Amino acid sequence: MTASLAPPRKRQLHAPKFILAGPAIVWWVLFFIAPIVFVIYYSFGTKDTTKLLPVNMSSPSLHNYHQAFSSTFFTTFKATLKIAITATVLTTVIGFPVAYFLAFKVKEKWRAILLALIIVPSFTSFLIRTLAWRIPLAPNGQFSTWLQDWGLIHGPISILETRTAVQIAIVYNYLGFMILPLFVALDRIEGVLREASKDLGAGRIATFAQVTLPLAGPGIAAGVLLTFIPMCGDYVTATVLGGAKGNMIGAMIDQQFRGAQDWPLGSAIAVLMILAVLLILGIGVGLVMGVQYVLKRRRRVTIAQLEALT
């Protein structure tokens, strides 16, 4: 830390430091906190389509939560979770080698180009990229015909309008959001640390497992957060490719707001979903911390033990 070496500053009037965060705070309060407060508020109301905003707040109750806590919600929520968790695991497994390759194996001059290639697809709209999957997956499409001509499949492709289609596309849609934070985390690991590990006798696998992977932890966490949470709320992928079988909770909330004009019930489901996602993340964090604690204890070497060794 170099702070103590800096020359003493002249006293001057200055605004409190959080002013710098002012624009962000205003933005978040207006467009994040306020809407969420409204959603929570509406979730206690009753549907009233005679009003411009179809919510009647005259007799607030927990009725919507009672209704939302139905088997309907749980069936769809389970399906959503399954898709999101599978996809998070897949993006991590697919994304990690890519990020590792970019951070350690690629020559400096190629790295920027490869990174750009990962970002380029997101220049196209999310919706268009999702919709584009319908072309190769179409049962009567050219791709399907080729596969059949080559004898790779019997009968037309039948993936569209299933959960598999949603799973494939959702992994594709979010892969970039996993690779980038992983790359940043891996890239920041100093080469000397890995060299030191090798000097101290660790093999490639041991170096990876005990040095690289733990140091990449924050990147993995960021990647999981950046993919898992939006996946839980994703409804574009499910709506475009999922048909009846790929119904996700986001689509269900949308259905309540736009289809049924039942804002209170939609709000209640949204609140439940936020709580459920927080709960799952909490469980996830707990698990990771537990594993870390156990590992730390197991690897702890006391002076007495060292002395016993020598």
Next chain:
Amino acid sequence: MPSRPEPIKILAPVGYREHLSRRALLQLGAGSAGLTALLAACGSSTKTAAPTTTAAAPTTTGATTATTSAPTTAGTTAGTTAGTTAGTTAGTTGTTAASGPVTYSTVVNKSGGTLNMYTWGAYNDPSIVGDLAQTDLNITMKVDYYTSNEDLITKLSTANGSSGFDVVVPTGPYIPQMIQKGLLEKFDKSKLPNIVNVDKLYLGQDWDKGNDYSVCKDWGSTGWMVNTAKVKTPIKTWNDFIAVAMGEASGNVSVLDTGANVLGMYFWANGIDWNTEKKEDLDAAEKFLVDQFASHIKAFDSYPSTKIATGDYTLSMAWNGDARAAFQDIEDAKGDTSVWKWGLGTPNTELWMDNYCIPTGSPNPDAAHAWINWLLSPDISIKDLKYHGYNSGLKDMPGLITKYAPDLKRSDMIFFADAQVATMRTQRITSAQSRIADIYSKIKAKAGG
């Protein structure tokens, strides 16, 4: 439909290309329209303020007599089709066309500026919302789409008069609540002289007796498309539809993405009033649809036509115009249309009517009136009909078809015989709405589970 744009050359099934190009072009048009509007707005603000009215005096066109012009192209047409709605038993054939030549008003009012329309997908001929509107009316069109009336109402009510749309197209039963919420603006009827062209059967509907807020765009019904190469059982009624959906076609069935239609299928099949508010009827529908039917559904899809062409469905519930478009899409995809069969729902089915309306706060009501009026002139109305495939409800449709579209294909899917129309029912918005929405959510959840 001869006036479709050139398909984009991509690795896609031909049917899908059509879909892409149609939408893509519309959107390109919309984008550039927005840009021109912006430029125009920067240039001069007086442009839209003074619309020129080159009022061509109402002239008589056509003058075909109804009696002689029964179309040879239409298989089952009987004079003017009687579209009775909601209990009114008025519709006997040829009410307006019976005596002497039919005359039409063909006033075209020029306007200016940009016209923003919010409507259903693939619902207007691309040239009518593109070049033609530009040349005939001096209007630049920008079109956006919604998929349900609730969607439209939500958008308009949350914007509270600042949605920026000039024309919207709600279905009849939803109009009263829109008027009550103040979402619609009254017509200036002096700017809609062509309204006289609409058959009296389609004017003065229950939801807007004086046509102060709405005028018929077109009306249609609901039935099914079935791939007879894969389904051997003939489908004659909604009961057959349900049986096949749960049998031979299980897992490859699409139903319209509206609760009213999915429940309607059950009610129509079982001879129950579509607008029932009885608890036992709704309970029975829920029990059957959720526990037994839902798991066989592949998709909730209000426009199955393109996906029928790409081979996604074996059996689809569809609106007649979209089903008709499916045949075109299959042809374009070099598929075999002969295996596909259209069937109109029996013993009962739906009758819906969509209406042109002007939302409150429309930035350019003059252009909105000019455009709606233009769409009510016979030649434009028929040109549009050829694209969307729904009866646009003008006087003496057979005569107009003979005159403007003698080559119209599959007109039996557009015009229905009186006996068929008599089996059609109009939806009402009742106290059961919430329950229907709830059942529909359950069906959707079950179908995904």
